[in-house]
Amino acid sequence: MEGRVQSFVFASERHLPRRADTCSIRKCVRQPATTWKVRHGSTPGATAMTKAGNWETRTLRGFLVAPRAARLRIMDGTFGSVLMGTLAVMVLTSAGGALYLALKLIADQATRYLCTSVTVTNRDEMHDTLLRFLSARKDLFVSADKFVAEIHKESTAKWWQDDGTMAKADAGQLVLRPGTGHHVLRWRGATIWLHCHSLGSPMTQGFHRKPFFPAAITLTALTRSRAPLQTLLEAARAAAESGKDGKTKVYVLDAWCEGWDVAAVKAPRSFDSVVLDGSLAANVLADARTFFSSQAWYVARGIPWRRGFLLHGPPGTGKTSFVQALAGELGKPLCFLSLSSQHLSDEILTSVLAVAPHNAILLLEDVDAVFVERRASDSSARRGVSFSGLLNALDGVASQEGRLLIMTTNHKDKLDAALIRPGRADRHIELGYASQAQATALFRIFFPTAPELAPEFAAAVPPCALSMARLQGLCMEHRNDAVAAVTAARSLGGHESELESKACLLNDTPIDEWLLRLGLHRYLPAFARAGLDYVSQLPAELGPTCDAVGVKHPAHVARMAGMLAGARDVVRGYRAASRADIRALILRRFRCSVDPPQLEALVNDVAVAITPGSTPISVFELEAAVAAASEPEDIAAIAGSWRKLPLRTPEPIAAFCARMGVPCDDLLVDDLSLSDLPHGVTPDMLADRMVDGLAIDWAELGLTEVGVQWRAEAAVRAIAAASLAARLAARGVTDTDALALLADDDVRRMFGLVSAVVCARAVAELARAKLL
């Protein structure tokens, strides 16, 4: 029943006067939302709001309703609803919040007293280890719906750290690892919650400002025992270790030089594959083994538990290979320490050595390249490691114990005595040129099915004259033919280092080669104009010749004269530049603007720019290229372009053949000249190659441009064939015999443009030498 209307104001239904009773208020929907009517005696428990016709009725319980019916005026119906809603939300939120807090408290307490948890952050390598393990053990998961797909690789070596002697990087394996969020797994009867979560916003780190996403894995087990979590982590670790069984961990300094990064986990080179003379390898291995197992011995005598080896010897004698094999054999991590980083200072070096992986072998390569040239400028060097800084870091008080330091050098004589004194380099181990025993062992490794030829091979190799790298190259070249390897060994001659110095004195060295290697190629045109093509044409007294060709600089005159006289320091500059020389020269000039990976890339570029197959770049030549380069990247191009200059007098091939006394009437050489020859290629060299039945790799000679290549190829073949024809004729090979033997198309193709007669003679000779 509707009562009489009385006006009064309230903000919302809750502001109605309180009294235990129930009533309904009704509002005419059509009217503005401010008018309500109150009715006595609504049924208790009626719905909160109903709509009928034009009326909206709201049931109120427990509110005072005036004895008379009241006309209620709401200040603003919308406002009231919003207010009510807000209040309701607030109440609900508070209630929810309180509930949440209560539950959290209970959960925390329960977790505290009933669960065990462990968190592993991604700053620790355990994070990845655990993820890898879980990725491989899908069977453990009770629930997991989010995975991240990744390619996992065993070997992660970067190109500048891989010399190709260790296991090749694999293509990787697709794995699905647990993604961010919650997962449940069962481990040895226990239920474990796995929560992969982020630890905040990404940050950048390192010199290259790489993004780093802090993250963690929290493992929670519903038990007070640590055992399930501990065993899970241990199992992950053990799985990782067993996966690396027999592999060497290779560390390098990180980009900021703040610590060590694992650069690769690789199958090491087998210890037996590095052949040292006599029992040297076994002896050094035993020494290193004794060292690593003698901590107590050192401690008892108060001696720092450290040992150092200096491996010295010519390039390619196996210094680096031996260290890698040694690390593999001992099962120790190998830390490559490069001192050329500009981020490295004395203090940083000390601290990184202090945090180097425990029981590691620390390898400091080409130590002469870093310091020989730098000692004088120590005081002015504001960045980088000073010589005294290195000495202190190697054996200072903060230096780590239990590590074996191995330094390598090609020039022991250049090293400061302080660096290689006992305590820093306790043992100096010389790896020299290949002995006969080494040659024998190497041959057996390459040709296990023809061991009987090994002594013959060793006898053919000049004793202690060639590097193992050179012999390895020869064996690789003939890897399918042991007999050919022995034959090729017979043609190896001379001492590598002696050859270098003798080569410079050979009278038939072309003048352009000679000047180029002396770093004086600027005088080439003048020498060519003066008709000086060979060193043999130079008089003993160089003064007048130098005046005539315009060589005025006293240092240049002295260099030429010194070379002719075989002066040691000049011969040293004339010798082929080693990688260590390239590295040292680049560092000397561009030290501050080159970082380690870039340096190695530059060294590689320069090494590649030097035309393989021809005489390698000399130290003088390299010095000149480095001096001419305004950026380190230019060196390779400059050195390479000098090597390819068409420097020789463009003497026609026909004239050349006549001068050499070689018949060339039947050769297609009319429009070809000597300048078409690739640099460093001599007719005799090619004739020899043809007799040896070897194809000529034109790409290897640095000829890529088709037109030039064709002309050069034609010229080379013509000259080679002319030279060959003369030699065959001298040995009495008749044309008839030769033609009879010419059947093979491949052979004909090999001799290309050369006439059938010459070609056939060559075939006859090859057949005689049993090479066809």
Ligand SMILES: Nc1ncnc2c1ncn2[C@@H]1O[C@H](COP(=O)(O)OP(=O)(O)OP(=O)(O)O)[C@@H](O)[C@H]1O
């Ligand atoms: N004693 C050896 N036994 C087997 N292989 C060898 C030996 N010496 C060198 N080699 C081979 O020659 C190549 C170069 O060897 P390595 O880099 O170890 O020489 P290195 O003395 O360190 O040279 P560098 O002084 O120029 O750095 C490698 O591929 C290696 O296999």
